[in-house]
Amino acid sequence: MRNSLWFGIALAALTASPALAAGGNTATATGTATATVVAPLQITHTSGAALSFGMFTAGSGGTVSVSQAGAASVTGDIGLVTGGTVSADSFTISGGPSRTFTISTSTGNTVAMGGASRANMPLAVSAPTSGTLSSAGTFALNVGGTLTVAASQPAGSYTGTYTVTVTYQ
Template identity: 40%
Template sequence: MGIQGTRIFDRARYILSVAVLAATGAMSPVPAAAANGNAIANAAVVRPNTLIKTDDLDFGTLVSGPTGGTVTVNPVTNARTTGGGVTPVGGGAHRAAFVGTGGRLLIFVSGSTSVTLTRAGGGAAPMTASLVRAATTSGGGVALLGATLLPSGVQTYYIGGTLTVPANQPPGDYSGTFTLTVNYL
């Protein structure tokens, strides 16, 4: 139950890489050919009174500028937005998702309210994300959650949040873990 794949790139390295790729592609002829690809099929089977993580929270690939900023992944809409000196690069950002079922009467949801992301290999200040929970029940739409009681049945829980990115954050992969606790009553 964690965050994986958040990357901060140095703006010059990104621009240089794009320029090299564009120049290389323009200079080499591409012969016509058929191609095959592989994909992964997934399924989640949920037993009563259990919780299964089906996706990690990912803030995506970012460029850190000369001023700090934020990137937000909305737990309800799954949309990513940025502010301040942070520039998003490509897609790939998404909320965390968990599926659970159980409870004879009510379900009480709690867990981490923030997570610290550290750079693989060290050498950079950690970043902190505040977390926000949302859920759907077998009967309807998505709603934001605090420490909330829900009716029993099948639920999908979503975790999003806002990551604070310092100015000129060093490039690298940053990750951290958080918890989601569901008590079935």
């Protein structure tokens, strides 16, 4: 009886062991793959918006700045003239809800006056360096900047462009 008990235990161990099945040289398991597609990041310029420095006199030079909130300030011998419109520029960023992103702006920008009296002024753009999209997937971006005005800068209307780039983190 004792031998038959040991024989039963040995037989159960052999048939229950997966390591011994099929010779014990091969095993297979199944893994899982996942993916998440996020809405593409987009930036749209607000229609009619512009970074506007208003009207000012150049005097012996200085700077004119517009904050991201749209407030003007000057340094040096610059005088703001009433009646000019001062405003920050405006963009809307959209993409995946609650996603973070970086913001960069072009450098070496200028505003220039065309015609026979060509002249320009350096433009440094001011924007936050990062942001987070809302739960609806949007972000309002305001851009300010600073103009460097030379002594006796020629009078006239100046225009220029700059770029804003947004990148998912």
